[in-house]
Amino acid sequence: MGWFVIRGYAILVYLFMFLPVAVVVLLSFNASQFGSFPMTGFSFRWFVELAQNEAILRAFRTSIVLGLLTALISTTLGVLASLALVRYRVPGANVVSTLLIAPILVPEVVLAVALLLFLNVLGINKSFALLLFGHVIFTLPFVILVVQARLVSIRRDVEEAAMSLGASPMQTFFQITLPLMLPAVLAGGLFAFTISFDDITGTLFWKPGGVETVPTQIFAMLRNSISPEINALGTVMIVMTVGLPLLGAAIARQLSKKSG
């Protein structure tokens, strides 16, 4: 009886969480102009309109470029920071580590306002570079956490063996260390991309005028009316932000199956 209640309760929680998402996905295929039940027919109409909406396409391009650059920079910095913290004796390593992880703990609004104010004081204007900078700051902790965990599990003597066989520290990194931590590096990069791709809080503060990412574009559209296009856009977003990490996890599993 007790288990029955718990199970039922758990199902209700999941329904509460995912039902709205399911509704969005369902309604994105609704033929009617008005996003409400009952559905009047199945149609890809809203996806087609989405693909013809210049503003949304522009926002998509911006988001993807921003996401890719964020992932690239965060991963590079994250790998370097992890190497320094795990492999070398850095003075104040604990403080540095905490500071690098801190953006996760600080509410994003606070972080967003702080960076904005800071740059105002310096007299720097909002720009795409600033937006990118902000995204790197709060995706970096995720990369570092993932990569550091993996790096700790790579035995030091494997690298020492490579060096004793004649590989320079640089060659050792590219031949041994990097391949061994590649699954974590890819996972970190993917994290960075998806977090950047659907971020709105920081982006609203940092984006320069006229630049829209997909989330801010949706936000702007919602202010006017709830168009069925938004449902379609939502569906595309869900596919990207859920599908990409799943794909990444599958690739990582495949890679680590080989090396163990």
Add this chain to the structure above:
Amino acid sequence: MSSVTLRNVVKRFHKFTAVHKTSIEIPDGAFVTLLGPSGCGKTTNLRMIAGLLDPSEGEILIGGKRVNDVPIHKRNLGIVFQNYALFPHKTVAENVAFGLKYRDVPKSEIAGRVQKALDLVQLPHVGERYPKALSGGQQQRIALARAIVIEPDVLLLDEPLSALDANLREDMRVELKRIQDQIGVTTVFVTHDQSEALAMSDSIVVMSAGRVEQMGAPEEVYNNPASEFVANFLGASNMLPAACTATGAEGATLDVAPFGSVAVPAEKAQRLSGPGPAQLVLRAEKLAVLPEAEAPPGLLTAPARVETVDYQGQTVRYFLRLGDRQLQAINMIDERPFEQGAPVRIGFRPKDASALPTETK
């Protein structure tokens, strides 16, 4: 191949001194073991030779050339680690070939040399497999093949047998020695296992607390320990307080209660400077346990009582009560051991004993 020399080497970590001023000479082609308990500095020495640690003071020479400032990847060493340290993402053949890539070995030659190395460690058919598909013993052989295929000047072995099962360990011990004999490379072997050290080495360096206690051939270190530490680390020894009454060319005379006067041969009493307090060192294997009534000629004997019997089949280890001291004896037996509590006679030949000055602590 090259000799290795440590000249007045000191290694400090912050305030802790891991290796006190140490000089070790390892001749070309020799198999030298650094033996000692964990924390004695043996691995620190090995890592300094390897270039994984920088000495705080002193010089390290390989083949007569100072290598203090030569980084590890330019020292041309083969290292075998305790936990194999194979590259898990590379096949066995790629693992073995790794060092050849950095040595201008023509591509056409690599496959042949890898195969030769795999033949040498008697695993000719595993080249295509990944390390995790091999057993621990096989992985360690691959690690050895990877280290010797580059024809290193010096082979460094860091407790390579410790991660293996007891039976396998003994097989690998014989195997390792065979391969070392075959290629004749100067080898530095680090272990805490005295039987490995005795079985494999041309020369043993016994270390304790960052200092060299004794350096010498296995028989020398075993039969004529230079200190109480060495006497007890290599097997069990009994230390009996004694009074040295005379030293001379024929040896030293020690008064040991209750055995009486013991004439210790000169080469085993050379650490005594003259008459005075001393210790008689008696290996457990050299102390015979006899029936109470027996007193064979040539043996110095005393009555004792068996306290504990540790029966091991072919041999037996007795803990004996002699006055207020406990002694150990390890004897071969062919029937049944003495019973616990039995009165017995213990005895030894004077030439089996050695003498040390009393250690002040």
